[in-house]
Amino acid sequence: MVLALTLSLAAWSLAATAQEGRYQAVPIDSGAEYGTEKALILDTVAGHLWIWVESPAVNDEPGGRYLIYQGQLEPGKTMGQVIDRQEWRSSTPLPGD
Numbered sequence: 001m002v003l004a005l006t007l008s009l010a011a012w013s014l015a016a017t018a019q020e021g022r023y024q025a026v027p028i029d030s031g032a033e034y035g036t037e038k039a040l041i042l043d044t045v046a047g048h049l050w051i052w053v054e055s056p057a058v059n060d061e062p063g064g065r066y067l068i069y070q071g072q073l074e075p076g077k078t079m080g081q082v083i084d085r086q087e088w089r090s091s092t093p094l095p096g097d
Contacts, residue, residue: 021044022043022044022045023041023042023043024041024042024044025039025040025041025042025052026039026040026042027039028040028051030053035055035056036053036054036055036056037052037053037054037055038051038052038053038054039051040052040070041067046072047072047073047074048069048071048072048073049069049070049071049072049073050067050068050069050070051066051067051068051070052065052066052067052068053065053066053068054066071084
């Protein structure tokens with residue numbers, strides 16, 4: 001009985017330790033000059049990414065808080081390998097085109 005209790009407490013302790021620090025947040029420069037806050041959030045176990053954005057209300061524009069899912073990381077096979085690519089065309093032609 002004591003051994004079973006000790007083993008279950010040890011397993012619980014290891015599980016709790018493994019969860020510490022699972023989510024890491026890195027501040028991102030928002031590029032805005034009026035107080036928008038941004039952070040990249042990484043799930044270090046499953047590799048999911050989110051962007052957290054909070055912005056104040058300014059003049060007629062409402063403020064808000066958003067959590068935007070960015071996808072799941074994939075390991076590459078070689079350094080510099082492009083894992084996923086998304087491209088789009090500009091709707092405005094360049095001068096001279």
